[in-house]
Amino acid sequence: xxxxxxxxxxxxxxxxxxxxAFNAIIPLMTVVNYSVQETFGDNVFLFHGVGFFQDVLTxxxxxxxxxRSLAFTAIILAIEIPLGVAIALTMPNKGVWVSVCLVxxxxxxxxxxxxxxxxxxxxxxxxxxxxxxxxxGIGFDYNYTxxxxxxxxxxxxxxxxxxTSLVVLLAYAGLSSxxxxxxxxxxxxxxxxxxxxxxxxxxxxxxxxxxAILLRFxxxxxxxxxxxxxTGGGPGNSTTxxxxxxxxxxxxxxxxxxxxxMSIIYFLIILLLCWVFYTLMMRNEEQ
Amino acid sequence: MSENTAVAPxxxxxxxxxxxxxxxxxxxxxxxxxxxxxxxxxxxxxxYWLLTMSFKTTNEILGGLxxxxxxxxxxxxxxxFTDPSWYMGYVNSIIYVTINTVISVVxxxxxAYAFSRYxxxxxxxxxxxxxxxxxxxxxxxxxxxxxLYSAIGLFDTHIAVALSHCLFNxxxxxxxxxxxxxGVPKEIDETAYIDGYSWPRFFTKIFMPLIASGxxxxxxFCFMFSWVELLLAKTLTSVAAKPIAAAMTKTASxxxxxxxxxxxxxxxxxxxxxxxxxxxxxxxxxxxxxxxV
Numbered sequence: 001x002x003x004x005x006x007x008x009x010x011x012x013x014x015x016x017x018x019x020x021a022f023n024a025i026i027p028l029m030t031v032v033n034y035s036v037q038e039t040f041g042d043n044v045f046l047f048h049g050v051g052f053f054q055d056v057l058t059x060x061x062x063x064x065x066x067x068r069s070l071a072f073t074a075i076i077l078a079i080e081i082p083l084g085v086a087i088a089l090t091m092p093n094k095g096v097w098v099s100v101c102l103v104x105x106x107x108x109x110x111x112x113x114x115x116x117x118x119x120x121x122x123x124x125x126x127x128x129x130x131x132x133x134x135x136x137g138i139g140f141d142y143n144y145t146x147x148x149x150x151x152x153x154x155x156x157x158x159x160x161x162x163x164t165s166l167v168v169l170l171a172y173a174g175l176s177s178x179x180x181x182x183x184x185x186x187x188x189x190x191x192x193x194x195x196x197x198x199x200x201x202x203x204x205x206x207x208x209x210x211x212a213i214l215l216r217f218x219x220x221x222x223x224x225x226x227x228x229x230x231t232g233g234g235p236g237n238s239t240t241x242x243x244x245x246x247x248x249x250x251x252x253x254x255x256x257x258x259x260x261x262m263s264i265i266y267f268l269i270i271l272l273l274c275w276v277f278y279t280l281m282m283r284n285e286e287q
Numbered sequence: 288m289s290e291n292t293a294v295a296p297x298x299x300x301x302x303x304x305x306x307x308x309x310x311x312x313x314x315x316x317x318x319x320x321x322x323x324x325x326x327x328x329x330x331x332x333x334x335y336w337l338l339t340m341s342f343k344t345t346n347e348i349l350g351g352l353x354x355x356x357x358x359x360x361x362x363x364x365x366x367x368f369t370d371p372s373w374y375m376g377y378v379n380s381i382i383y384v385t386i387n388t389v390i391s392v393v394x395x396x397x398x399a400y401a402f403s404r405y406x407x408x409x410x411x412x413x414x415x416x417x418x419x420x421x422x423x424x425x426x427x428x429x430x431x432x433x434x435l436y437s438a439i440g441l442f443d444t445h446i447a448v449a450l451s452h453c454l455f456n457x458x459x460x461x462x463x464x465x466x467x468x469x470g471v472p473k474e475i476d477e478t479a480y481i482d483g484y485s486w487p488r489f490f491t492k493i494f495m496p497l498i499a500s501g502x503x504x505x506x507x508f509c510f511m512f513s514w515v516e517l518l519l520a521k522t523l524t525s526v527a528a529k530p531i532a533a534a535m536t537k538t539a540s541x542x543x544x545x546x547x548x549x550x551x552x553x554x555x556x557x558x559x560x561x562x563x564x565x566x567x568x569x570x571x572x573x574x575x576x577x578x579x580v
Contacts, residue, residue: 023432
């Protein structure tokens with residue numbers, strides 16, 4: 001659509017700008033403030049420069065937390081995106097079942113995040129939880145509060161349970177916007193099922209899939225509530241992802257400086273990756 | 288991008304559905320229903336588990352594995368509905384979620400219109416900046432938010448939580464609404480202006496009814512993200528505006544470990560979402576598809 005050049009449009013954007021700036025810029029500046037100042041309590045602050053940033057960037061603890069976050073995000077994307085597309089492709093296309101599927105699939109998305117954690121916490125308890133008892137019953141020595149591998153397994157399973165539906169909904173929306181002429185043409189050409197997917201469905205889903213990947217990347221990289229309720233970062237530090245570590249430092253130990261420096265680094269990583277994504281997407285769209 | 292996505296849902300949905308049905312019918316069609324069915328069963332089992340536990344006594348839960356409640360009890364629900372520190376949690380959550388949804392949609396409407404109709408200085412940067420706030424980890428903002436809202440005297444009020452949730456809901460609302468608005472041809476605006484409509488009158492009388500479903504979808508997503516978010520809601524409240532999900536943490540600490548009570552409270556938090564989702568079931572998928580980054 002051709003857009004008119006009109007700088008007075010700024011007035012329409014103004015309420016949003018004020019609202020978001022109030023919530024984003026003031027707290028962000030507070031964080032920046034903390035990150036460069038040392039405090040010994042009593043509201044006495046000393047300028048500390050980039051010291052905290054250096055500490056955080058060179059600390060073993062930060063590296064391992066970052067690594068865990070990246071690993072978690074990679075696993076989540078590798079499972080949820082293909083699974084979500086596969087489910088969307090096999091969804092019914094018409095009739096009452098579409099509504100039934102959509103409502104039931106969207107249900108996990110609307111459960112408060114700490115309730116999700118609580119559900120899985122109870123569901124996976126080795127002695128009295130259904131999942132825990134089942135896994136132990138078929139011969140696994142499963143205990144997510146003791147064994148790091150089990151904790152990761154539970155965490156990933158919980159996230160797949162919680163968020164795959166988002167990918168399904170998006171992919172399904174992309175699929176249902178494909179005009180039937182495309183399928184007719186494919187039929188005339190005698191295209192195989194794979195060819196239909198590769199050359200019609202996948203390109204048409206590209207845009208919604210980009211949104212799906214972007215949303216899943218951001219949310220899985222920022223995940224806090226669910227793992228903190230499920231495992232609390234344990235056993236040991238094995239599921240302490242970045243945000244859990246951050247809250248431990250900021251609220252647990254009350255080390256504001258390092259926590260603030262870590263917040264900023266954390267935010268910058270997300271921002272950088274999303275910016276790369278955003279520019280790539282925009283370039284694709286302009287073509 | 289706008290021409291193929293914006294027009295598609297209203298005009299081609301049924302046709303496309305029929306077509307892809309035709310394309311997919313074949314040898315696979317008979318077993319195709321298996322995948323979504325298995326997936327839905329996988330989704331429902333933990334919820335069923337929560338539901339059964341909410342009807343069990345604490346003794347039965349701790350006593351071992353039972354697939355359904357042998358001693359069926361409503362005691363857990365009774366506790367929640369008679370104890371104000373429990374049920375007020377629901378009231379608080381619903382109050383701030385509603386305030387947030389209204390603020391987000393009302394503020395986002397004119398902004399989304401500006402983004403969909405006009406080019407202006409710095410518009411693309413502004414749009415990206417708005418989106419970056421959707422990316423801000425709440426863990427980063429928890430402490431500064433606490434200080435900010437304490438400083439302006441709003442700590443432990445519903446409005447504080449509602450305003451803080453605007454951080455991620457307003458950008459989301461702008462994003463979704465802009466997609467819907469770009470699907471409305473510009474000629475409609477121009478005709479209305481020629482007919483002598485002022486902008487506010489045109490916007491409320493003609494334009495908003497045209498994108499009514501878009502507004503519904505946006506409200507749904509604002510409701511959803513405000514309802515499920517807890518870190519900020521918990522940080523910004525202590526007693527008066529405490530959300531239900533924060534009240535749930537007390538079962539583990541104050542009065543021993545009452546799993547049944549926790550399960551009942553959990554079941555009750557699912558209900559509002561389920562009700563809302565039922566009403567917008569035909570629009571959910573559309574809302575995501577039309578939003579553009």
